[in-house]
Amino acid sequence: MRFRSLTPAVVMCGAAFISPFVSIAYAATTATTPDASVTYPSHSIKLIVPYGTGGGSDILARQISARLLQRWSQAVVVDNRAGASGNIGTEAVVHAAADGYTLLLQNSTMVVNPAVNGKLNYDPEKDLTPIMLLGLTPIALVSSEASKIHTLKELVDYSKANPKALSYASCGIGTPQHFVMELIKQKTQVAATHIGYKGCAPALVDVLGGQVQLAVLSANLAAPHIKSGKLNGVGVSTAVRYTLMPQLASFEEQGLKPLDFSIWYALMGPAKMPADVVRKIFLEVQKILAEPAVIEHLVGAGIEPMHGNGEDLAKLIKTDLLRYAQLAKSAHIKAD
Secondary structure, three states: OOOOOOEOOEOEEOOEEOOOOOOHHHHHOOEOOOOHHHHOOOOOEEEEEOOOOOOHHHHHHHHHHHHHHHHHOOOEEEEEOOOHHHHHHHHHHHOOOOOOOEEEEEEOHHHHHHHHHOOOOOOOOOOEEEEEEEEEEEEEEEEEHHHOOOOHHHHHHHHHHOOOOOEEEEOOOOOHHHHHHHHHHHHHOOOOEEEEOOOHHHHHHHHHOOOOOEEEEEHHHHHHHHHHOOEEEEEEOOOOOEOOEOOOOEOOOOOOOOOOOEEEEEEEEEOOOEHHHHHHHHHHHHHHHOOHHHHHHHHHOOOEEOOOEHHHHHHHHHHHHHHHHHHHHHHOOOOO
16 A cells, blocks of 8 residues: 655555546445535534544544534534544444444544454444545664664665564554554564554663663654664665655665555544535534644644545455455464
């Protein structure tokens, strides 16, 4: 899946150009309630975030909800329903009325879950309406300061000379970070034992302290420590360099082609939402993501805004479900 970063309205995703307009083909796949958008919204909207507060999904939700209130004079209530790797909150949206008054701010954990845990209680492709892509955060591979590993070549050379010496921390078994490192191992033959942590924060603490030589983390968490010299940046998972760390080479630049993985964020709703309501939401949120203050806030939090429409999101979900399933099988990644 190819991401091309960020101008506020353009990104590349696979072979598809992410347009700022909802396509006719996509609109035709949604339910058609005539003129539903004329009165929408007539009362408050619930925006479910299926994770805890403070993460990328929550940050995006609160930026969007505050500005939709200003635009529509209707409250958009952020409802954090964490649990079961995002499945609890997602299922609540799946079973809600498809009228646009219950929305979901999901991330790419949704497409990783089936690969790791097997069949879900809902179908990510059939049971939700994809409204738009909102942003992405790349994944970074870092090494402890003492390791002296600064590039992918140095990592490969070290692994060859010390085939049983390396271990790496991830944000947990079956997380996108875990998948990225296993793909790097497959492509380079690097030998490194996986240590799955319960979140990125404890993994970061241990690589900073030198308890592990390597960690694969959300790039926004790693960025300040790479800048301060407390961690060595080995590479970033996008095809182009990351806004917060333009000095850090991507893995593709270092010879791993293709290797373009990111944590993406998306706005969705229950299946069969009215097409005109979907379009109204898309156009309003598109304007919000173009506001300089919003861009500044999101980039400061490590999120690169995107403006992909529902059709682009549907294609991305389909592609990622397949590639994570294939990688889980080849790398033998399973839930505990």
